Amino acid sequence: xxxxxxxxxxxxxxxxxxxxxxxxxxxxxxxxxxxxxxxxxxxxxxxxxxxxxxxxxxxxxxxxxxxxxxxxxxxxxxxxxxxxxxxxxxxxxxxxxxxxxxxxxxxxxxxxxxxxxxxxxxxxxxxxxxxxxxxxxxxxxxxxxxxxxxxxxxxxxxxxxxxxxxxxxxxxxxxxxxxxxxxxxxxxxxxxxxxxxxxxxxxxxxxxxxxxxxxxxxxxxxxxxxxxxxxxxxxxxxxxxxxxxxxxxxxxxxxxxxxxxxxxxxxxxxxxxxxxxxxxxxxxxxxxxxxxxxxxxxxxxxxxxxxxxxxxxxxxxxxxxxxxxxxxxxxxxxxxxxxxxxxxxxxxxxxxxxxxxxxxxxxxxxxxxxxxxxxxxxxxxxxxxxxxxxxxxxxxxxxxxxxxxxxxxxxxxxxxxxxxxxxxxxxxxxxxxxxxxx
Numbered sequence: 166x167x168x169x170x171x172x173x174x175x176x177x178x179x180x181x182x183x184x185x186x187x188x189x190x191x192x193x194x195x196x197x198x199x200x201x202x203x204x205x206x207x208x209x210x211x212x213x214x215x216x217x218x219x220x221x222x223x224x225x226x227x228x229x230x231x232x233x234x235x236x237x238x239x240x241x242x243x244x245x246x247x248x249x250x251x252x253x254x255x256x257x258x259x260x261x262x263x264x265x266x267x268x269x270x271x272x273x274x275x276x277x278x279x280x281x282x283x284x285x286x287x288x289x290x291x292x293x294x295x296x297x298x299x300x301x302x303x304x305x306x307x308x309x310x311x312x313x314x315x316x317x318x319x320x321x322x323x324x325x326x327x328x329x330x331x332x333x334x335x336x337x338x339x340x341x342x343x344x345x346x347x348x349x350x351x352x353x354x355x356x357x358x359x360x361x362x363x364x365x366x367x368x369x370x371x372x373x374x375x376x377x378x379x380x381x382x383x384x385x386x387x388x389x390x391x392x393x394x395x396x397x398x399x400x401x402x403x404x405x406x407x408x409x410x411x412x413x414x415x416x417x418x419x420x421x422x423x424x425x426x427x428x429x430x431x432x433x434x435x436x437x438x439x440x441x442x443x444x445x446x447x448x449x450x451x452x453x454x455x456x457x458x459x460x461x462x463x464x465x466x467x468x469x470x471x472x473x474x475x476x477x478x479x480x481x482x483x484x485x486x487x488x489x490x491x492x493x494x495x496x497x498x499x500x501x502x503x504x505x506x507x508x509x510x511x512x513x514x515x516x517x518x519x520x521x522x523x524x525x526x527x528x529x530x531x532x533x534x535x536x537x538x539x540x541x542x543x544x545x546x547x548x549x550x551x552x553x554x555x556x557x558x559x560x561x562x563x564x565x566x567x568x569x570x571x572x573x574x575x576x577x578x579x580x581x582x583x584x585x586x587x588x589x590x591x592x593x594x595x596x597x598x599x600x601x602x603x
Contacts (some may be wrong), residue, residue: 172214172245174204176327180335181457185433187422193442196341196456197425197435200353205241207461208328212352213241215323216312220248227253230310236265236382237461238314238350243272251310259542260298262382279524291383306407316394318425320352321359328353329360332456341363343455344447345438347373347384347430348404351396358400368479372401373437376408377566382469383430383460384412403441411436413474428466431459467528485546485578487570500574506559509584515557518542520567522591527599529562531593537556539567546571550578557582565589 168174179202183195196543200208208445217230228247232238238419244254269276281553285564314320317364333340338412346354351372358370375384390396390535409429416432419425427435442455443478463470471478473488517534519526526536537545539562552558558575560568560583568585575583586593594600 171248171289173209173321176203176330178202180332181423181425185421187418188439189436190439190442190446192452193446194342194452194454195422195430195438195442196336196454197419198328198456198458199425200328201425201427201431201459201462205237205244206465207237207241208353208458209237209282209461209540210241211323211327212350213238213245213312215326216314216317216319217242217245217310219247219319220310220312221251222472224249224251224544226308228308228310230312231258232255232312234314235261237589238312239269240265240272242312243269243274245523247273250262254309261380262466263468265382268465278522281455289410294357314350314352318395321356321395324353325359329357330456332357333360333364339454340368340454341372342367342453343369343442345371345373345434345440345457346455347381347407347434347458348396348461349383349385349393349430349433349436350391351390351393351400353460355395355397355400356370357458369402370400371405371437371441373407374404375433376406379409381407381409381412381429381433382466383428384433405437405441407433407437407440409473411440413470415439416470417477419459420463423522425459425469425523427459427462428461429465429469430461434458434460467511483547485549485574487543487546487574490570490573490577494573494577495570498569498585499519499576499586500565500569500572500585501559502587503593503598506584506593506599509557510559513557514584515559515582515584516552517559517561518561519590520571521564525590527603529594529602531590532599532601534561542571546574546578550580554580554582557584559584560588561586561590561593564591569591 179199181199183197188195203210229252230242231254232254233240240254244255255269256277295544342360348354352371361368367564369532374387374390375381377386412429412433415436416427416429419427419435475483480561518532519530520534520539523536560571563567565585565588572583572585
């Protein structure tokens with residue numbers, strides 16, 4: 166197949182049937198839409214090109230393409246911008262996978278890492294840094310070509326014109342009975358659902374979100390998706406949760422049993438589809454079809470998988486990991502509300518450890534606290550307790566969820582006087598307690 170331009174290779178990805186011996190469903194034919202086979206490696210190739218094409222056509226030579234992205238959209242836009250001789254800037258508060266950051270730098274991208282709203286709330290300022298940056302980038306005359314993936318309807322249209330019709334065509338003109346998709350920007354799930362319902366109004370659309378306080382690249386939590394302009398709850402018949410463990414379990418199955426080199430998002434979509442379909446399959450008496458999307462490839466997420474499953478790489482399980490905690494342990498973690506925490510700090514002189522990003526910490530923090538970023542703190546704990554058992558410790562994070570996990574872990578490790586700040590820095594601020602700025 167001959168092309169004059171790499172962008173002509175975007176789309177027309179295969180729809181591959183998953184062997185029933187793998188998924189175990191009796192009455193459902195399960196298909197994977199292999200978006201990882203787009204030329205830049207992900208489903209975001211479609212949206213990036215559809216959003217960028219009209220901007221690039223008349224771009225000023227001094228313009229910069231910019232997007233709020235930490236992953237595949239940024240990768241595709243960096244490549245598209247480079248093809249047109251333009252620089253690309255990624256603005257993000259979610260750059261958590263080293264390989265993605267390194268790849269973007271290799272592609273020549275500039276990366277601005279900022280805190281998110283939940284991390285950095287200033288009681289005198291209604292806008293967090295990311296929102297202010299968003300507004301500035303959107304202003305006319307700033308020299309930026311802003312693709313605006315979270316609000317740009319062309320993100321959705323890329324799948325209305327491409328992904329959705331391709332699925333129908335490959336199913337001999339029929340829409341599937343079930344469509345399962347992970348929710349990031351909500352562009353692909355919204356666009357595909359719109360097309361499928363035109364062919365089958367009864368298609369059941371399932372949106373998958375990440376569990377709270379969990380991180381799955383490319384999937385947002387239920388709280389985060391409500392911050393996305395394209396997200397419409399009415400698109401989905403059900404919104405269900407998947408965990409990082411689900412994503413890795415699904416990834417391993419698709420790679421080892423099906424030869425599909427999926428990343429965690431595709432693994433999560435597979436596991437989420439099976440969890441939704443199994444009870445339905447038990448009641449069916451006729452054949453049905455279901456489709457899920459494999460968004461991207463595994464190679465960019467090896468460190469993500471290795472951190473969570475070191476045994477897969479011949480390494481011993483990590484000692485003292487918060488991922489080994491049970492829900493009961495976390496629920497029982499010692500926590501103090503703001504008023505009690507203030508009294509306890511005054512009485513004990515406890516060390517306050519702020520687990521947020523340096524940007525958030527510098528903006529506002531509890532006086533006398535020290536900043537040890539979540540990921541760094543996790544690494545410190547693998548070697549044992551990072552401070553004396555005699556020193557009381559108060560752990561602080563945005564909303565109290567991460568700090569509760571670490572308080573539970575430190576308690577398990579034998580620290581007798583560690584507490585989590587209930588409700589996190591947001592509860593502290595809302596109670597009118599003092600916050601200082603660097």
